[in-house]
Amino acid sequence: MTTFKEQLQKDIDVFMNLDEFAETHTVNGKECTAILEGLTTKEQFIQLRESKINFDGISGETFILHVAVSALDEVPKEGLAIEVDGETYVVSSSATEIGMATITMERDVVP
Template sequence: MKTFKDQIAADNSAAFLNALEFADEHDINGTACNAILQDISVAESLSTGSGSNQTYPGIYGSRLQVNCLAVSLSEVPVYGQLFSVDNKQYLVESCADDMGILTIQLVANDR
């Protein structure tokens, strides 16, 4: 008999991170695995002021959110770790494990 945890683990790869549905294959820190990548605009979070007074204080960067199976990676990333996605280097801002799916927040300086 399958437990609830067994069913969640099966759904994680069969539904949520299925390459035919949501995910695509990416090179995640040296490992080819199915993942969902979401670019996050940093302009808003790095701006000061609002409206016509809104300015961007000389920071050029990008943020990326990665969702992948925890078992796909050799180790769970930690804050400040150098981390690559499809040969672009980032720093880990945070990482959460939600029932086997990692949500990894990454930042990069694009200067």
Template sequence: MSLFAEQLAKDAQAVFFNLNEFGELHTIEGRQMVIVIDNDELRERQANSTNPDDGIHDAEILFYVKREDFQQRPAVDSWLTLDGKQYRVASAQEDEISYTIALRATGS
């Protein structure tokens, strides 16, 4: 990645995950992290999904988290605890700076 692209990614990360902008503190797997919840994007992905087996159809939360704050990309169908509630990972994608994770409820 070029120096310009690296700086652009750092700047985007600094704004996007900023607590005064889009970021929110949540507890994931017992650790506080800044994440960005985007349920509008989740609804858009659900509306545009043509594959009922992609995990998005039954997801209820979609969020972004910095890769550096998360140990590794979670596996689909693995368990993840968000704010004390257990979920199954419906999908997990990554880019240069973040993971996009969709979660589905596990029932009562």
């Protein structure tokens, strides 16, 4: 009989399956299996509407990274920089739950 922790690891392995949802990404110089998603149009609109600071000519991008905690050297905390696939972002929030890290990150984009 498998233990609860063993079953959780199997579930993470299914979610992080390269044939299904996940892709290989480089996170802070380390190659790992992760899911990188952008915000939907609705989420972008809500974020823009709730933003307290608005600068002409500067826009931002927000991405959410789902990765197994075991794949990272450490889970970055809010306000720290994170590099994903050669692009640098600032962590706006991070949470870990049942062996998975969910990291929301942003960067400014100047057209």
